[in-house]
């Protein structure tokens with residue numbers, strides 16, 4: 001049994017799909033491949049919409065007739081029965097299926113900054129006797145797009161944590177440039193306070209933004225009503241990702257450090273993140289195993305770990321993204 005947002009994987013392996021329909025509160029079982037399931041579900045939903053439209057038409061005809069009859073005292077009982085039948089007909093229908101909701105993600109104009117908002121010189125990091133990397137230099141220019149590649153354990157997350165000030169290097173230094181505003185998206189969501197609620201988290205991340213604006217922002221990331229009071233630690237993987245991204249969007253950062261920002265997202269929300277990346281005017285340093293995210297970023301440069309070598313981006317590196 002597999003739970004995944006990776007549609008390629010699902011297309012390759014599954015021959016049975018359980019669709020948990022939150023609108024109807026039911027599980028539909030489709031004994032077929034992923035592609036055939038997608039087609040069958042689309043057909044089922046079309047059928048339900050048609051049935052609903054027919055029933056609504058019938059019910060409103062009944063209601064109109066009942067209203068006419070109700071005017072005559074002798075027909076009052078028949079009219080009442082008719083109205084009741086119309087009501088029953090409507091209440092037995094499934095709720096109309098909302099088009100599956102998707103977060104609307106758009107990064108705002110970044111705050112203005114100098115030519116090179118972030119520089120690092122001679123960074124080294126070891127954990128005990130394990131040397132992760134030594135002597136890594138980099139300069140992040142305004143608006144530049146950089147992808148960090150390396151095999152598992154090469155130190156990609158470690159480098160972002162150093163740049164984001166979450167950890168200190170053993171040697172070397174990190175120099176913030178004029179006007180730097182960093183936005184850090186952590187793979188494990190450690191930028192979220194898991195004890196605090198959704199609302200308190202976003203409040204903390206964007207203390208200068210008005211309450212209504214924050215409410216609207218959270219709404220566009222699909223957080224409304226009671227969920228604003230839910231502790232962040234109890235959110236699902238995709239919801240944590242959405243909350244952390246909402247925090248980034250509210251921050252006006254001009255350098256985004258993104259560690260696997262598309263993990264845990266359903267395909268529709270992932271597509272939104274990729275679109276947001278495409279149109280972001282600030283600088284981005286991206287760590288990802290998702291080739292689609294790299295293509296959306298259109299990086300100019302790549303940093304290869306653990307050596308710290310820098311190169312111009314070329315499509316040949318895409319293969320390494322999947323390996324890494």
Ligand SMILES: Nc1ncnc2c1ncn2[C@@H]1O[C@H](COP(=O)(O)OP(=O)(O)OP(=O)(O)O)[C@@H](O)[C@H]1O
Pocket residue numbers: 127132150151152153154155156157158159324
């Ligand atoms: N706090 C720590 N204590 C000890 N070892 C650590 C610590 N943090 C990271 N490491 C080790 O440092 C190495 C680099 O970890 P890092 O998470 O930066 O790799 P990565 O390139 O991001 O890997 P992946 O592609 O698997 O996400 C790993 O071998 C990891 O086990």
